[in-house]
Amino acid sequence: MARNELILTDVTKRFGGLTAVDALSLKVESGQIYGIIGPNGAGKTTVFNCITGIYKSEEGSVNWRGEEIRGMTPYQIVDRGIVRTFQTIRLFSQMSVAENIMSGRHIKSRQSWWHGIIHTPGSRRDELENWKKVEEQLDFFRLGEYAASPTGSLPYGIQRRVEMARAMAVDPTLLILDEPAAGLNDKETLVLLETIFKIRDKGVTVLLIEHDMDMVMEVTDYLTVINFGKQIAEGTPEQIQKDSAVIEAYLGSEDDDDE
Amino acid sequence: MEKLKRFSLPGFILVMAVLPHLLDSSWQEVAITFLVFSVVALSQDIILGKSGMFHMGQGLFFGMGAYATAILNNEFGWPILATIPVAILVPALIGILLAGPIVHLRGDYLLVVTIGFNIVFVQVLQNNLGGVTGGPNGIFGLDSLSLLGVELMSQLSVYYFAFAVLLLTFWVMRNLEGSKAGRALHYLREDQLAAESIGINTRVYKIFAFGLGAGLAGLAGTVFAVQYSAVSPEAFDFIQSVLFFSIVIVGGSSIPGVLLGVFVMFVVPEIFREFATWRYFIFGLAMIAAMILRPRGIVPATFGKIPKFLIKGGGHGA
Numbered sequence: 001m002a003r004n005e006l007i008l009t010d011v012t013k014r015f016g017g018l019t020a021v022d023a024l025s026l027k028v029e030s031g032q033i034y035g036i037i038g039p040n041g042a043g044k045t046t047v048f049n050c051i052t053g054i055y056k057s058e059e060g061s062v063n064w065r066g067e068e069i070r071g072m073t074p075y076q077i078v079d080r081g082i083v084r085t086f087q088t089i090r091l092f093s094q095m096s097v098a099e100n101i102m103s104g105r106h107i108k109s110r111q112s113w114w115h116g117i118i119h120t121p122g123s124r125r126d127e128l129e130n131w132k133k134v135e136e137q138l139d140f141f142r143l144g145e146y147a148a149s150p151t152g153s154l155p156y157g158i159q160r161r162v163e164m165a166r167a168m169a170v171d172p173t174l175l176i177l178d179e180p181a182a183g184l185n186d187k188e189t190l191v192l193l194e195t196i197f198k199i200r201d202k203g204v205t206v207l208l209i210e211h212d213m214d215m216v217m218e219v220t221d222y223l224t225v226i227n228f229g230k231q232i233a234e235g236t237p238e239q240i241q242k243d244s245a246v247i248e249a250y251l252g253s254e255d256d257d258d259e
Numbered sequence: 260m261e262k263l264k265r266f267s268l269p270g271f272i273l274v275m276a277v278l279p280h281l282l283d284s285s286w287q288e289v290a291i292t293f294l295v296f297s298v299v300a301l302s303q304d305i306i307l308g309k310s311g312m313f314h315m316g317q318g319l320f321f322g323m324g325a326y327a328t329a330i331l332n333n334e335f336g337w338p339i340l341a342t343i344p345v346a347i348l349v350p351a352l353i354g355i356l357l358a359g360p361i362v363h364l365r366g367d368y369l370l371v372v373t374i375g376f377n378i379v380f381v382q383v384l385q386n387n388l389g390g391v392t393g394g395p396n397g398i399f400g401l402d403s404l405s406l407l408g409v410e411l412m413s414q415l416s417v418y419y420f421a422f423a424v425l426l427l428t429f430w431v432m433r434n435l436e437g438s439k440a441g442r443a444l445h446y447l448r449e450d451q452l453a454a455e456s457i458g459i460n461t462r463v464y465k466i467f468a469f470g471l472g473a474g475l476a477g478l479a480g481t482v483f484a485v486q487y488s489a490v491s492p493e494a495f496d497f498i499q500s501v502l503f504f505s506i507v508i509v510g511g512s513s514i515p516g517v518l519l520g521v522f523v524m525f526v527v528p529e530i531f532r533e534f535a536t537w538r539y540f541i542f543g544l545a546m547i548a549a550m551i552l553r554p555r556g557i558v559p560a561t562f563g564k565i566p567k568f569l570i571k572g573g574g575h576g577a
């Protein structure tokens with residue numbers, strides 16, 4: 001099973017009486033830019049949390065490259081090449097941009113715990129190699145000038161970029177983005193689109209949630225639309241645009257695409 | 260405040276290296292206490308400051324190291340230096356064992372549990388468990404340091420022993436900062452969920468912090484036992500742990516901050532001798548003032564310690 005496929009089968013997640021994700025199935029193929037859309041509270045973020053190990057779905061299966069990852073911890077899932085960003089940015093806000101990106105190298109670094117007490121030539125080399133990888137991300141995301149700035153004090157758009165850079169520092173196979181365009185202005189959104197295409201061209205599969213319909217239609221290869229935790233449609237952007245169930249779900253919910 | 264920012268570690272080390280020659284015997288005593296308690300406070304900082312775990316039982320690990328040295332020397336006749344590995348490893352292992360089941364607890368719960376551990380420990384000492392702790396009186400009459408058969412009786416040699424331990428602690432702290440493990444502690448303190456989601460097994464690193472913090476405190480315990488040629492339970496009481504906790508909170512999670520905290524707590528009261536009994540009063544006021552004026556401590560942790568080649572100007576420096 002070498003294919004980098006993510007297959008969700010009948011994934012169900014409940015919070016008390018509320019079924020936030022209801023028997024959801026989807027399949028993300030290697031090299032795709034895959035979109036999940038749906039109105040507020042539809043359960044999109046919860047799906048991501050079930051994939052990345054923050055929640056364990058009560059039922060169903062989450063299969064990644066032929067391996068069942070449901071019930072694994074978040075760091076075990078990162079170790080298998082799946083990394084995510086958050087809808088509400090979660091950076092290490094007192095730490096610099098470079099240090100934030102360096103956190104993405106944690107799992108790739110070969111240092112043991114005891115190198116925290118005594119360094120060795122090997123651990124110094126490893127340290128330097130990983131900082132060089134940070135430099136690559138700083139360049140790729142054009143964050144070089146902010147390297148030493150604490151992230152908490154940076155504008156929102158830059159924080160979003162730092163969060164993506166941190167995720168990309170892991171060298172992921174599957175990158176999961178929760179509303180990467182939220183809070184960005186039009187110019188920043190354009191840059192983001194370009195970046196997402198570039199990331200895909202590096203061979204990374206991208207799974208994203210997006211509220212901004214224009215952006216979704218432009219960037220994704222394939223889409224799943226959910227409402228009340230259930231899939232109501234799937235297909236290419238062209239197919240989705242014509243889908244009557246989707247049009248209905250979005251009518252009247254156009255008012256609140258903030259957050 | 261500006262002066263503090265320009266704090267230089269080499270300068271401090273230089274001053275401390277010559278200091279005992281300028282002091283009389285009673286002030287040397289104070290200086291040794293400053294060195295020993297600085298090590299304990301820095302070890303507390305690894306757990307509380309760097310990792311953000313509300314641990315209020317550092318007296319436990321400090322005492323465990325001191326008692327390990329005292330028991331091995333007094334009961335079993337080990338030379339002091341030979342007790343050091345045990346005085347580090349026993350607290351470190353106990354720290355790891357105790358941390359295992361509790362590190363997932365939220366701040367306030369963790370606080371209560373660690374206080375509990377400390378109280379149990381002191382009770383065990385008081386009740387002379389196993390007949391080796393000497394009960395409420397403790398153990399006295401330890402040998403002095405000896406190196407290659409030479410007895411180092413003088414207070415000056417105890418001072419340099421303590422100083423060497425502090426330097427070792429500085430070195431460990433510096434290594435920690437420039438390592439994957441040290442950064443992991445900062446990440447998990449800043450945002451545990453984000454840390455897990457970027458691939459950090461936070462549980463392992465929390466336990467690591469406890470093990471390392473406990474080991475260093477244990478080493479400080481050896482020096483403490485040597486300084487007084489004795490150990491007794493009240494020196495490792497819960498109130499001591501409260502002080503170490505407060506020093507890190509008030510001073511801030513940085514070497515100058517912690518040293519300043521120890522200075523205010525343990526040296527200033529000696530300068531104003533007649534106020535010595537007022538030390539908690541002074542420190543209490545300092546705590547209140549610091550928390551209102553500088554909630555992240557007098558000298559907060561600084562970040563942005565990144566390789567120079569990553570800093571490309573741009574006036575955004577941290």
Ligand SMILES: Nc1ncnc2c1ncn2[C@@H]1O[C@H](COP(=O)(O)OP(=O)(O)OP(=O)(O)O)[C@@H](O)[C@H]1O
Pocket residue numbers: 015018020038039040041042043044045046047087259
């Ligand atoms: N931890 C939780 N506890 C209880 N209910 C939750 C929890 N997380 C999400 N929910 C609920 O599950 C439902 C789905 O939430 P989710 O955040 O997945 O929606 P979403 O599609 O991401 O919405 P948005 O577009 O607003 O981000 C909502 O009704 C939400 O209130």
Ligand SMILES: [Mg+2]
Pocket residue numbers: 044045046087
């Ligand atoms: Mg959401």
